[in-house]
Amino acid sequence: MTHSAISHPSSGLHQAEHLFKGPIAEEYAMLQAICPAAADMSRRVGQLVNTLPSPGNRSLRLLEIGCGTGITTLNLLARPDVWITSVDNAPTMLAQARHHLADYLTFQRLQLVENDALSYLAGQADASLDVVASAYTLHNFLEPYRNLVLAEIFRVLKPGGVFINGDRYALDDSLMHLHATQEEARHYFRTFIRLNRIDLLEHWIIHLFSDESPDHVMRLGTAMDTMAAIGFDPVEVHYRDGVNTLMSALK
Numbered sequence: 159m160t161h162s163a164i165s166h167p168s169s170g171l172h173q174a175e176h177l178f179k180g181p182i183a184e185e186y187a188m189l190q191a192i193c194p195a196a197a198d199m200s201r202r203v204g205q206l207v208n209t210l211p212s213p214g215n216r217s218l219r220l221l222e223i224g225c226g227t228g229i230t231t232l233n234l235l236a237r238p239d240v241w242i243t244s245v246d247n248a249p250t251m252l253a254q255a256r257h258h259l260a261d262y263l264t265f266q267r268l269q270l271v272e273n274d275a276l277s278y279l280a281g282q283a284d285a286s287l288d289v290v291a292s293a294y295t296l297h298n299f300l301e302p303y304r305n306l307v308l309a310e311i312f313r314v315l316k317p318g319g320v321f322i323n324g325d326r327y328a329l330d331d332s333l334m335h336l337h338a339t340q341e342e343a344r345h346y347f348r349t350f351i352r353l354n355r356i357d358l359l360e361h362w363i364i365h366l367f368s369d370e371s372p373d374h375v376m377r378l379g380t381a382m383d384t385m386a387a388i389g390f391d392p393v394e395v396h397y398r399d400g401v402n403t404l405m406s407a408l409k
């Protein structure tokens with residue numbers, strides 16, 4: 159394969175993957191055992207959205223990228239004036255979200271869309287959204303695809319709009335990050351052995367390899383520089399505990 163074929167936008171690195179299928183998706187609730195910080199982060203994302211000023215006598219238009227089973231969506235819905243569209247490309251995850259969020263789906267405050275993030279964003283008008291929010295989704299993206307998504311998020315936000323992301327941002331010190339990842343792998347083994355779920359251990363370890371691969375890994379410093387280069391200002395970290403990071407980026 160030539161270099162130009164690798165870097166061309168039609169190459170695989172610029173496309174969505176389907177990592178959330180099979181046992182990981184079917185038993186996604188297991189995340190609470192292996193990453194208790196995730197539920198806390200969902201709450202923090204909702205809280206930060208709650209602090210944003212009201213857009214006046216209309217609803218706050220928010221796009222959630224990667225709703226999964228709806229854990230973060232539920233926290234976002236705590237704000238009474240928010241109108242949410244949540245996009246996810248995994249049917250197994252969306253089916254659980256439809257179940258968990260059934261009460262909200264009957265009203266116009268929430269719409270769930272099966273699509274990949276970049277395709278959905280490409281169909282949205284410039285400056286049409288107040289907020290884009292996400293939790294633990296962008297770190298799953300291949301970096302070239304993620305950068306295209308970030309540029310699209312900037313395009314669709316209104317001036318003054320904000321991108322809020324609670325996610326796994328790798329430590330910039332690669333040796334410290336390696337040690338953190340080794341501890342994480344150790345924690346997976348201990349947890350799944352205790353739960354007698356060696357079958358799931360295999361899938362989560364393989365998923366961790368994906369997160370940590372050079373094509374995917376989302377380092378905090380690089381991510382903030384990329385967002386600043388796109389035009390977000392300021393890009394701020396509100397909370398960081400290990401890799402678990404809450405950040406906002408203003409258009």
Ligand SMILES: C[S@@+](CC[C@H](N)C(=O)[O-])C[C@H]1O[C@@H](n2cnc3c(N)ncnc32)[C@H](O)[C@@H]1O
Binds near residue numbers: 178225246
């Ligand atoms: C780790 S889960 C997080 C789910 C949820 N945000 C939460 O806080 O629990 C990541 C979600 O992103 C979705 N996802 C991954 N890549 C995607 C893409 N390219 N487009 C849309 N959704 C994607 C997956 O299907 C999965 O449901």
